[in-house]
Structures are given as C-alpha cells and as structure tokens.
Amino acid sequence: MGKIKELQTSLANKIAAGEVVERPGSVVKELLENALDAQATEITIEVEQSGISSIRVVDNGTGIESDDLGLVFHRHATSKLDNDEDLFHIRTLGFRGEALASISSVGKVRLVTCTDGLEGEEIYVENGQILDKKPAKAKQGTDITVESLFYNTPARLKYVKSLYTELGKITDIVNRMAMSHPDVRISLYSDGKEILHTNGSGRTNEVMAEIYGMKVAKDLIPIQGDTSDYHLEGFVAKPEHSRSNKHYISIFINGRYIKNFVLNKAILEGYHTLMMIGRYPICYINIEMDPILVDVNVHPTKLEVRLSKEEQLYQLIVEKIREAFKDRILIPQNNLKKTDKKNKVLNQLEQQKMDFEHKQKEESASSTNEDADENIPPQRETDDCEPFSSAEHATSNNNAGEVNEASSDYIFSETRKEVLDDMESSEDMGADTDMIEDDPSNIKGKVSKDPSRRIPYLEIVGQVHGTYIIAQNDNGMYMIDQHAAQERIKYEYFRDKIGEVSNEVQELLIPLNFHFSKDDLIVIEEYKDELEKVGVHLEPFGGHDYIVNSYPVWFPADEAEEIIKDMIEYVLHHKKVDVSKIREEAAIMMSCKKSIKANHYLKKDEMADLIDQLREAEDPFTCPHGRPIIINFSNYELERLFKRIV
Known part of the structure; x- marks a missing residue:
C-alpha cells in the first residue's frame, strides 16, 4: 500500500492558516482587504481583547450573492481571477481565495451579508464547515465576526504577544489601509473605545493628521512625479520629525501596502544629508503602475513584491524627494512644551521604579525571615521538573536582591521606551485643528525663491x-x-x-x-x-x-x-x-x-x-x-x- 495520501480539507486549511493568519492583525488585514475590494465606502472594525476574543468587520460594500455562500469558505475560491492572464493584471488587494478558508479553520466565524438591502443571509462556520445557514435582516454589505481565534490551535495561541502588542499591530494595519484609501470612512474600536476614525474626504494628509498628529501633518510636503511607467505621489515630512526606525515609512503600489528594501533606500537617499544616520523619516508614497510590471504573488502575506524597472523607480523617488526640500526653509524650532512633558513623564517613571524596588526589597526581606523561621526550602510548583538542589537554593537566596534589581531595571527601561515611542508618534495630537491644504504654499516651511533667503x-x-x-x-x-x-x-x-x-x-x-x-x-x-x-x-x-x-x-x-x-x-x-x-x-x-x-x-x-x-x-x-x-x-x-x- 502506498504511503502518499491527500490531506484532509480541515488539516490543509490549518496548514495554510499558518502562513496567512499569523496573529489577530492578519485576520483584520484580510477582512479589511475584502471589504475594500467589495467597493465599501464605510468600514467599521471592532476588536475585543486585541482580537483574541472577537474581531468584527462591518462594511457597506456589494455583499455576497446567495449562490456564492456555499463557496466562500472553500480554499482557492475567489471572484477575482478567471484565468492565467488575470494573475499578471491584479488590481485587487485579495486574489488567492485562502483568507476566509484559513480564518474559519482557526476561529469561529459568523457572516451576515446582503446585496440589495432587503433580504440577507447568515451563516455560521467552524473548522471550515458551514454548521448553520438561515435568512437574516441586514443592511447592504457584509458583517463578519471571528470569535475565539486559535481556539483549536493552542500552539499558535501560545506565541501570540501581549494584548498591547497585538493591538498595536492591528492599529498599524488599519492606519496604513486608511492612508491608502482616504476616500473610505474607516473606524477602529478596541473594547468599545475609539482608536481611529477617518472622514473619507479623499485627502491623505487629513488621514495622516489623524494618525501622526497635527504638528507632523502641518509639516508635510507633497511630492508628485511621472515616468513612462510610473506615477508617484505622496507626502514627506520635514527632517526634524525623524524617527528611530523605518516603521513610519509607508509605501503603496496600486493601493497595496508593501515592504521593499530598495525603495526604502531610495527614500533615505532622497533625504540625503538632511537626515542623521540611524534616523528615518515619516513619509507616505503611493505608486501607480501597470500591474504587469509588478508580481504580488511572491509572499503569503502579499507584503513583498517584485518590480520591473526598479532602478527607474528608484531614481524617480530620489529626485522628487530632493526637489521637495530644495528651496524650503528647514530651521527646526525648539519645542519647550514637548520637552517639559517628556521630562515630567520620565520623572514619574523614575519614581515608580524607586517605589517598585523598595517594595521588592521589603518583600524579599519578609520572605527571608519567614524561611528562616520555618526552615522549609522552597519547592517548584510543578511536579514535572526536578526540585532545586541545595546549592541552587543557596545561590537563589544570595542573588535574590540582584535578580529583583535587574528585573526592575528591565521592566522600567522597556516601559520608558514604550512611553517615549508613544509620545513621539502622537506628539501634539490635536494641538491645531486648522484644515490642511495640499497647496505647498499653505504648509509650514514655505518655498524660498532665493536660496540665500x-x-x-x-x-x-x-x-x-x-x-x-x-x-x-x-x-x-x-x-x-x-x-x-x-x-x-x-x-x-x-x-x-x-x-x-x-x-x-x-x-x-x-x-x-x-x-x-x-x-x-x-x-x-x-x-x-x-x-x-x-x-x-x-x-x-x-x-x-x-x-x-x-x-x-x-x-x-x-x-x-x-x-x-x-x-x-x-x-x-x-x-x-x-x-x-x-x-x-x-x-x-x-x-x-x-x-x-x-x-x-x-x-x-x-x-x-x-x-x-x-x-x-x-x-x-x-x-x-x-x-x-x-x-x-x-x-x-x-x-x-x-x-x-x-
């Protein structure tokens, strides 16, 4: 009897989910892309416990036909490709037909959809199998809820980061989607609290104001350029708003967010000597091009792409960023308000650290006295590990103070870093609510005709x-x-x-x-x-x-x-x-x-x-x-x- 056999559908879906659904943010990304492909103009995302407990995405798009509901959660079932040629002319965000199948294999999915605003349908799916299907009242569009993510794959759940980290990943994905689709009203809620809300005005700089704050948004400079193959447009922030990592560089090709080392290098080359080594700019660049010049089918998450005529695009980006800063006044102003606020936060953290260390020492002294009175060595909580040896016990007692001190240093250094990063990314949020204009003359850092001026x-x-x-x-x-x-x-x-x-x-x-x-x-x-x-x-x-x-x-x-x-x-x-x-x-x-x-x-x-x-x-x-x-x-x-x- 042969050894080779075809995998069961449920097992194949879970294997695919290992590539497509890495974390709750992956689910949000796939559902958000589907909503945008359905021509939605308003999308609401609601997450509970950073998406682990529940993710809900509601849109007002075209909805799903009743005849298609039976195929929605099948692998490689899609409405976006018909033949081989279509693979080289992709203009949609999704096209593989793996997202919903993978999501339904690691979460409990409820989908309500309607195409005419009158009669809708509701289906419930677990392990990729439709368990319930019935008529339902619904507005036009799709309302999909994913609950108990990774409930049947505990190994994957084990590697999910903290709720704070996972919410940060979700927010980052929604932010970038909002920037690339400013004409769509996008709202994000976490445990009932609003995180992001865009007005769908079609103005990217207004979305960036919502994300990065008004101070950064008022210092954005528009760029635009064309070659025979590429059309480039976007915004670059003045060098004084630099950041410590590349996270704030957003590059899109035909509305799709991508990561590309060569294009990142082109952006840094455009800033040239205006940016310190080890610092990175805030910028948004969207590139429109013939889909035949880009291969988006090279990575499961569709983040990495292959480009034709990459050198031509590189030179275009460098040239347009340099032109943007060529005649502008770029003298940074000292911001006392920001410095005072940062110092206040740092002083509070330092005081918390001292209080924490003092409490740790008191607890350590208390536990030492109790051990001396009772003369009972501590035991491991689990039985499947060997107990401490007497030498290990002695060492652990001698080093307890050092471990507590090292732990507090680590905890508060990490907290300090997170707080300062948050302050940096949202500085002066809402400080000025004036309307931002695309006209460069209305943006801080005006153009000077005379270089000496x-x-x-x-x-x-x-x-x-x-x-x-x-x-x-x-x-x-x-x-x-x-x-x-x-x-x-x-x-x-x-x-x-x-x-x-x-x-x-x-x-x-x-x-x-x-x-x-x-x-x-x-x-x-x-x-x-x-x-x-x-x-x-x-x-x-x-x-x-x-x-x-x-x-x-x-x-x-x-x-x-x-x-x-x-x-x-x-x-x-x-x-x-x-x-x-x-x-x-x-x-x-x-x-x-x-x-x-x-x-x-x-x-x-x-x-x-x-x-x-x-x-x-x-x-x-x-x-x-x-x-x-x-x-x-x-x-x-x-x-x-x-x-x-x-």
Whole structure:
C-alpha cells in the first residue's frame, strides 16, 4: 500500500492558516482587504481583547450573492481571477481565495451579508464547515465576526504577544489601509473605545493628521512625479520629525501596502544629508503602475513584491524627494512644551521604579525571615521538573536582591521606551485643528525663491563656549553650531571641486599591497577595468596579492590607502563601482577634517562671514552627517522660559 495520501480539507486549511493568519492583525488585514475590494465606502472594525476574543468587520460594500455562500469558505475560491492572464493584471488587494478558508479553520466565524438591502443571509462556520445557514435582516454589505481565534490551535495561541502588542499591530494595519484609501470612512474600536476614525474626504494628509498628529501633518510636503511607467505621489515630512526606525515609512503600489528594501533606500537617499544616520523619516508614497510590471504573488502575506524597472523607480523617488526640500526653509524650532512633558513623564517613571524596588526589597526581606523561621526550602510548583538542589537554593537566596534589581531595571527601561515611542508618534495630537491644504504654499516651511533667503538675516550677538554662535532677528534667537556650519560649506565646495577633477593620478613612493581570497579574486578580475576608470590600478604581485602604485589626485593624500580599501570593499560587496558615492564620501571626510572645531573662539566679523557663507549654501540646515546646524528659539518660547507668560 502506498504511503502518499491527500490531506484532509480541515488539516490543509490549518496548514495554510499558518502562513496567512499569523496573529489577530492578519485576520483584520484580510477582512479589511475584502471589504475594500467589495467597493465599501464605510468600514467599521471592532476588536475585543486585541482580537483574541472577537474581531468584527462591518462594511457597506456589494455583499455576497446567495449562490456564492456555499463557496466562500472553500480554499482557492475567489471572484477575482478567471484565468492565467488575470494573475499578471491584479488590481485587487485579495486574489488567492485562502483568507476566509484559513480564518474559519482557526476561529469561529459568523457572516451576515446582503446585496440589495432587503433580504440577507447568515451563516455560521467552524473548522471550515458551514454548521448553520438561515435568512437574516441586514443592511447592504457584509458583517463578519471571528470569535475565539486559535481556539483549536493552542500552539499558535501560545506565541501570540501581549494584548498591547497585538493591538498595536492591528492599529498599524488599519492606519496604513486608511492612508491608502482616504476616500473610505474607516473606524477602529478596541473594547468599545475609539482608536481611529477617518472622514473619507479623499485627502491623505487629513488621514495622516489623524494618525501622526497635527504638528507632523502641518509639516508635510507633497511630492508628485511621472515616468513612462510610473506615477508617484505622496507626502514627506520635514527632517526634524525623524524617527528611530523605518516603521513610519509607508509605501503603496496600486493601493497595496508593501515592504521593499530598495525603495526604502531610495527614500533615505532622497533625504540625503538632511537626515542623521540611524534616523528615518515619516513619509507616505503611493505608486501607480501597470500591474504587469509588478508580481504580488511572491509572499503569503502579499507584503513583498517584485518590480520591473526598479532602478527607474528608484531614481524617480530620489529626485522628487530632493526637489521637495530644495528651496524650503528647514530651521527646526525648539519645542519647550514637548520637552517639559517628556521630562515630567520620565520623572514619574523614575519614581515608580524607586517605589517598585523598595517594595521588592521589603518583600524579599519578609520572605527571608519567614524561611528562616520555618526552615522549609522552597519547592517548584510543578511536579514535572526536578526540585532545586541545595546549592541552587543557596545561590537563589544570595542573588535574590540582584535578580529583583535587574528585573526592575528591565521592566522600567522597556516601559520608558514604550512611553517615549508613544509620545513621539502622537506628539501634539490635536494641538491645531486648522484644515490642511495640499497647496505647498499653505504648509509650514514655505518655498524660498532665493536660496540665500532660506537662512534669514541674522544679527550676531556672541558665542557660547567657543562652539555655538548666538544670533537674533525679529523672530527670536538662533543658535548655530559653528563646526557643523563650516562643515556644510566646505562639503559643498569639495563635492563640486572633486566632481570637476579628471582621473589624473599621483604616484606613491611605496606601493600599497592587498591580499584577496580566491572568491574575491574572481570579483576583482571582473571589475578591474571599472576600477581603472576611476584611477585605481591593481597590478598582480604573485599569488593572491595585488599592488597599487598610484592614486587619483582628488583623494586626500593622508587618506588614500583607506579610500582605496573602501573602494575595493564596495566592489566586493555591491559588484559595481559607484564613483559618485566614493567622491561624496571623500568630500565629507575632507570637510570634517578641515572645519573649525569646538572651543575655537571667533571674532564677530568672522562669525558674520561664516553666517553669510552659510546663507549661500545649497542645503544650509544640516551638516553632511545630518546633524542640525541652526535652531530657532521663538520670542514666545524665550518669554515662557522666564515666566513672562505661563
């Protein structure tokens, strides 16, 4: 008798659910996508216990025909594909026909639907089997409820995170769907409390105001661009609103949220030196394109896609983001209100930590006294594990204080991080409820026609610690980092000069020697001609060794060896030679080394001259590493500091 047999439908559905339904957020995503594909204009999502207990999605879409109800929960049953050709022209969010089958195999599903607003039907499903079907009163659309998620797969339930984490995942999914479909009214409720509500006005920046707060939304800059294959539009936030991770980068293709390393890199390249290393922007980018140029069928959750003509799209994103910031005033303002609020929260957390540690020590001392009186060693609660040995017991008593202290440090460091992240992502929410306009002229950070006007006229007041220049005008007080300012000026000078230099070379007195592995030798030989085009001539020196007898004249003389090493490393890792990138790194290095340092006192005319040069810079707001050069303290903030106003 053969060993191969066909899997039972229920088992096959559970296996599929392992890919499609990873957590409660996965259920919300699939049901929300179905509602949007059904052309709904209003969708309400209600979750209880972060979706573990119940998930309900109600929409006013087209509904499901009575004849189709028998197939809704079958695997690979879909209304969105008819033949092979359709797979290469996908414009819907769902198309595999696995979502409802997978959800019904790990949860108890009740579905009420109506197509005409008069007569509806209700079905109840468990383990992928329809257990009940009956007529029901219903509005047009679909009302689907999933209860007791993972009730029959305890292993999956075991790996679900905390309720706070799972609710965060659900909120994130709904937020991104709301951004990509601003014309749909979307509401999210958790245990009866409203988390999100959009007005369906069709304006993406209003949705972003609801999600990120008005302060960020007022600093959004619209971008738009076209090529023969792509249409791009979106919003990018000013660099001062940067975040510590990529979570706030939202990229959509034909309304579908995706994750793509290359496009993330293009966005960061667009910000260029305006963003510090390790910081990431808030941005929304939607790309409209012919579906034949994108393959969305490469990942079970449909988050990853393959793109044709990816390099063309990369260049478009970089170009449009750089254009957005090219002539804008990007001087960040010091926000005393935010700082005071953050300090207050941190002080409260620190006090809670001290109280917690004090309580732990009292409990530890109490338990030690009780053990001494009773002279009974503690036992493990479960019988399926071996009891502590006497040595382990002694060690555990000796280290109890250390463990409690370490635990409190961990608990409160995690709490501190979560609170600050929450404050950062929702800062100044609702502080200003003015209508946001798509017109760039109505958005904070207006366009300046004259590059020198991007830095306003400043009257020099003095210098602090030989490091910061203090200046003033009618808008308040300005602090300028003199090193960062001159670093930006010299960077732009060296960048332009290095770009003009030909591939002339300077001979070395002592050749540089490089040793490569066999794998590296193959790559080096392939790109040897490309390296020679930029002035790096590798000559065989026997075995796996090469020598270099000269270097391009635009290399800094004292850094020539290091730059050549970096160029070769770049070739080995990226399989190409990027001359512009190498020249830019050289310009950054030279500008940093040749700029005035901290604790260097300047005369007033020297400070004024530095500011004048900065006003002529192309991007006078950040140094080449992305650090801010100039910060503004408004007159209002100065008066608050001295309690002239409260």
